[in-house]
Amino acid sequence: MAFADGVRSVVLRYAKAAILTDGEAPELVITLADEHYPLLVDLHYRLWREHDLIERFAVMRNTGDAPIRLEQTLSALWHLPLDETYRLRTLGGRWGGEFQISEVSVPLGKQIIESRRGITSAHANPWFGIDRNGSASETHGDVWFGALAYSGNWKIVVERNAYGQTMVAGGIHDFDHTWKLDAGESFTTPSFVAGFTAEGYGDASRLLHRYQLDVVMPRSTASTLLPVLYNSWYVTEFDVNFENQAAAARKAADLGVELFVMDDGWFGVRDDDTSGLGDWSVDKRKFPAGLTPLIEYVNSLGMEFGIWVEPEMVNVQSDLYARHPDWIYYFPTRPRSESRNQLVLNFGRADVQAFVLSFMHELLSNHKIRFVKWDMNRSFSEPGYPDAEDGREREVWVRHVQGLYRIFAELREVHPQVMFESCSSGGGRVDLGILRYVEDFWMSDNVDPLDNLLMYEGYSMAYAPKAKMMWVNDAFHWTNRSPSLTFRFHQAMTGALGVGANLLRWNAEEMAEAREHIATYKRIRPIVQHGRLYRLASLRQGDWAAFQYVSADATETVVLVFLHASRYGASRRWLRLQGLAPDAQYRIEGAETVLSGAALMARGVQIELRGDLQSTLLHLKRL
Numbered sequence: 219m220a221f222a223d224g225v226r227s228v229v230l231r232y233a234k235a236a237i238l239t240d241g242e243a244p245e246l247v248i249t250l251a252d253e254h255y256p257l258l259v260d261l262h263y264r265l266w267r268e269h270d271l272i273e274r275f276a277v278m279r280n281t282g283d284a285p286i287r288l289e290q291t292l293s294a295l296w297h298l299p300l301d302e303t304y305r306l307r308t309l310g311g312r313w314g315g316e317f318q319i320s321e322v323s324v325p326l327g328k329q330i331i332e333s334r335r336g337i338t339s340a341h342a343n344p345w346f347g348i349d350r351n352g353s354a355s356e357t358h359g360d361v362w363f364g365a366l367a368y369s370g371n372w373k374i375v376v377e378r379n380a381y382g383q384t385m386v387a388g389g390i391h392d393f394d395h396t397w398k399l400d401a402g403e404s405f406t407t408p409s410f411v412a413g414f415t416a417e418g419y420g421d422a423s424r425l426l427h428r429y430q431l432d433v434v435m436p437r438s439t440a441s442t443l444l445p446v447l448y449n450s451w452y453v454t455e456f457d458v459n460f461e462n463q464a465a466a467a468r469k470a471a472d473l474g475v476e477l478f479v480m481d482d483g484w485f486g487v488r489d490d491d492t493s494g495l496g497d498w499s500v501d502k503r504k505f506p507a508g509l510t511p512l513i514e515y516v517n518s519l520g521m522e523f524g525i526w527v528e529p530e531m532v533n534v535q536s537d538l539y540a541r542h543p544d545w546i547y548y549f550p551t552r553p554r555s556e557s558r559n560q561l562v563l564n565f566g567r568a569d570v571q572a573f574v575l576s577f578m579h580e581l582l583s584n585h586k587i588r589f590v591k592w593d594m595n596r597s598f599s600e601p602g603y604p605d606a607e608d609g610r611e612r613e614v615w616v617r618h619v620q621g622l623y624r625i626f627a628e629l630r631e632v633h634p635q636v637m638f639e640s641c642s643s644g645g646g647r648v649d650l651g652i653l654r655y656v657e658d659f660w661m662s663d664n665v666d667p668l669d670n671l672l673m674y675e676g677y678s679m680a681y682a683p684k685a686k687m688m689w690v691n692d693a694f695h696w697t698n699r700s701p702s703l704t705f706r707f708h709q710a711m712t713g714a715l716g717v718g719a720n721l722l723r724w725n726a727e728e729m730a731e732a733r734e735h736i737a738t739y740k741r742i743r744p745i746v747q748h749g750r751l752y753r754l755a756s757l758r759q760g761d762w763a764a765f766q767y768v769s770a771d772a773t774e775t776v777v778l779v780f781l782h783a784s785r786y787g788a789s790r791r792w793l794r795l796q797g798l799a800p801d802a803q804y805r806i807e808g809a810e811t812v813l814s815g816a817a818l819m820a821r822g823v824q825i826e827l828r829g830d831l832q833s834t835l836l837h838l839k840r841l
């Protein structure tokens with residue numbers, strides 16, 4: 219931080235405290251004041267009692283008449299008990315391999331997880347879990363955990379010093395970051411939510427999931443069920459037209475799909491990824507009469523219609539770029555580096571925001587669109603803004619995110635009937651900040667179901683099952699595996715269900731099987747989307763993965779069990795369930811077996827699977 223006279227030292231003293239009770243949750247606000255300069259810092263602690271979480275953010279206020287330069291604007295610093303050694307668990311990976319769990323003993327010094335890509339990033343996710351030296355499991359042990367509600371450059375620093383202190387700091391990244399706080403202005407950091415449980419990583423996840431369902435997710439759909447969707451991307455790619463979308467839609471409707479989503483390729487001149495981004499008018503070569511005939515056709519089949527956009531981007535080959543080459547981030551003397559042939563629009567600019575809002579309003583007002591897949595397919599490179607006000611050049615990173623949130627807020631307000639999906643080449647923008655504006659996350663472009671089970675284990679450490687969108691597919695170029703339709707469905711049914719396969723190639727038997735899976739999913743959907751998740755078995759520790767969902771009142775439970783590969787004959791295991799009422803009796807649907815909750819949790823159910831990539835689904839109901 220620096221004051222107008224060049225002083226770079228801050229001396230904050232306690233000024234006052236207040237408890238606010240008029241919001242959704244009680245909030246303690248501690249105000250600190252600089253001893254000498256007109257700077258106030260409000261530390262907000264919002265207490266989510268029912269979720270056992272604390273949300274912390276800070277507001278910096280300039281009450282004087284000269285600017286103050288902020289250089290580090292972290293959201294919170296959490297202290298762990300003294301004189302312990304800890305293990306840190308993080309989520310990271312890459313495109314097509316998001317949410318891999320990694321663990322490291324917290325070393326002396328600093329361990330940093332971060333994104334400097336402009337977006338949340340697939341390489342690291344703003345969540346942490348810490349336990350005492352690896353002593354916590356899914357069900358036992360002390361776990362400290364937290365997640366940042368931010369979709370731009372972020373960092374979480376875990377520090378252990380030689381005095382036995384361990385701390386976790388987190389917030390907006392200080393890399394290339396300054397913020398000019400003019401007279402009378404204030405700056406609010408994103409929220410950093412954190413908690414503690416003595417009952418292992420499973421409970422830590424459930425606390426975060428419940429908080430997301432009850433507090434974070436858009437209120438309009440938080441308690442309604444997300445539809446089963448179909449997405450045409452892997453089938454038609456950019457080659458979309460009325461005929462091929464209508465043909466896919468007929469098949470999808472026949473399966474019981476409720477929402478048909480047309481992906482990339484419907485606008486501008488967009489025959490591949492080299493052109494068209496920025497030109498958001500319907501391509502008349504592909505849809506001579508516009509989108510309405512397709513939407514009406516989809517509606518006539520009993521489905522809602524959804525569409526893909528990537529508003530933060532522009533191709534050099536586009537009318538938009540020809541008109542506004544200065545709307546992107548660039549330095550005049552440096553190359554304008556392209557990635558996937560595209561450049562990032564400067565969302566901090568008011569004219570860019572107005573442009574995006576105007577084409578989105580037009581699209582959503584003139585068409586019966588119920589779902590928007592909002593994509594973002596590259597990281598930032600040269601973050602220049604030559605027209606930025608003096609001293610505000612480095613604000614681009616934060617202003618981009620603020621612009622994005624502002625646009626989402628307005629779109630949701632003006633078009634309350636529209637749901638949104640956050641996609642960034644898969645799971646590159648999955649965080650609690652964007653979750654306030656979207657119904658779901660596209661978890662990964664890698665749709666291989668076995669890889670997905672591993673990613674889902676990591677994803678679900680932090681994020682609610684309901685927000686995980688994955689499609690049942692039939693091409694697995696990432697891994698070249700050939701899983702059965704059942705395995706693919708069961709895997710995709712662990713969250714919000716989608717289908718992305720080429721249905722025109724499915725035979726009558728496959729269609730019938732898929733129809734049955736979708737009908738089953740609709741029966742279990744309330745438990746999967748709104749219940750509590752228990753991770754019963756992990757592919758990281760063996761050949762099995764199992765995810766159990768329990769309804770809020772524990773009257774129903776669903777278990778999805780997966781086997782990677784049989785070894786040495788039959789693969790059998792007892793799966794001990796969790797979260798049931800011990801004294802209640804439960805019947806396994808489709809079987810005569812009745813067992814008490816206590817027996818199901820102490821002894822379990824025996825599962826036998828044989829072969830490679832096998833799976834089964836159990837649905838138990840309380841008598």
Ligand code: DGJ
Pocket residue numbers: 451481482526593595641642643644660662663
């Ligand atoms: C990347 C996304 O992750 C895909 O699902 C698809 O929407 C493509 N972009 C379209 O360009």
